[in-house]
Amino acid sequence: MDEKFDCIIVGAGVAGLSAAMTLARNNMKFLLIERGEFAGAKNVSGGVLWGNDLAKLVPEYWKEDGGWDRYINHRRLSFMDEESCFTIDFKSSHFNEPPYSGVVVLRSKFDRWLAEKVQEAIDESDFAMDSFIATNILVEEILFENDKAVGIRTGDEKFYADSVILAEGVNNLLTRQVGLQSDYVPAAHVLTGIKEIIRFDQKKLEDRFQLREKSGMSNEFVGFATDGVEGGGFLYTHRDTLSVGLVLGVKDLREKNKKPQDILNKFKTHPVIADMIEGGEIVEYSAHIVSSGDKRIMPKKLYKDGLLVCGEAANLLMNAGKAIQGMDYAMRSGILAAETIAKSKEKNDFSENALIEYENALSESYVMKDINNFQDAVHLLHDPVMTQKVPNLICDFGRNFFTIKNEPTKKARTMLNDSVKKHASWWDLMKVGIKGGKAL
């Protein structure tokens, strides 16, 4: 192929597909390259796409049956010790109206569906015959001329473009190759996500979790779930399956000499989890690294002459305690990267000076604002007091508070004091309280 593209996108995950959709809508000529057999073949996520950017990409997506499984109208955050679970539970009909504030997805299905939507957008664009989604192709090298990215090499073939968007995910070998991320990324800032997909009879799943039609539930867990390792657990309801898994700090796994698959089995034997998954059939086991949301591992910058980095390749992911967010950041950063390329095309300027607009736009967006604002919360969640002592004392308090013995009952305040003394100290709590106050 002699002709040059406006843009080559590497990776057909949420970020790459969102960028592609935006380019197609802006009548750009592009090539989206994916190493998997289809978009989504190599992709794993916990399961919830938060926010409503999806409605911007695919208007009225909720009227379609494909892609997403359920919208979230029921959210739970659980503190666990080995026998109990104390849960903050919020369910509201105000979550029932589209565009929803979160939908549960399975990536092998969702990414493939989104790729079909991108293809429809390509078909409606001026470059219906000249823009492509190419799967089964590995990008081995980013080509540079005079320090400007000018294309990619795959095997013996070279493809040229005015710009390249890297959306290759967290194991960002190309981002490292072009020098934006250092070759060794320290274990302290990544977690191993590990999960099982458990299938049920759909009616049984809906009855068990009080699901109506397409409503769904998300539940995050801290404490016992991770067996002393930094991280947390999750359980999400899909159409007729559950995603049940953990994210576990890699440095902490290394130091504590623990196997992720053993911790997952232990989590599943917790009496509360065991009751939720009883009767299901495991149909897939998966794992994938996720970023911690610590800014210290973000690439030094997200642009170079002719090149932009978006999604988790830029380590855009965060768990500030309320939700594990990443796919929404991927979507927005992909859209912003493509919008920057579209403006660069108008000016015919793909230099750093023009592409810095992407980083500016990202800083102005909720993505970097969230990541900046919640750095303290991210660090707080790595504090053993939060992941071990607090869940234990909350569960201890819960057990005393809800136990009725036909004896004189202590006041709740006394019970709380007893639990705090048993599992931590008021000083511990003051410290996390102050940190927490700052973080929130």
Next chain:
Amino acid sequence: MKLLSLPERLGLVNYRNQAKSDIKPHIKVNTDICNSTCPHKATTYTCPANCYTIDEKNVVHFQVEDCIECGTCMYACDQGAVSWEFPDPEIGRGVNWNFG
């Protein structure tokens, strides 16, 4: 619910080019480093697919066949023994998630 062993779990994973014997691995491991200077041999317990094993003589072995491309070893190893490089999809082996 019955808990699955790791081989049972990996039995649920769909791999490409599973039958091919001449596949090109995407991970290279310098096990000399694992077996001489590494103080923790962390890949042998952190890998969720148990691709890194340790025998009764405390020697580390690596096999790529069960790899699910999660990336954990790339970060768990801080000794420079593990390097990743994806091959052409046709000659590489790797996961094809059914659910993901």
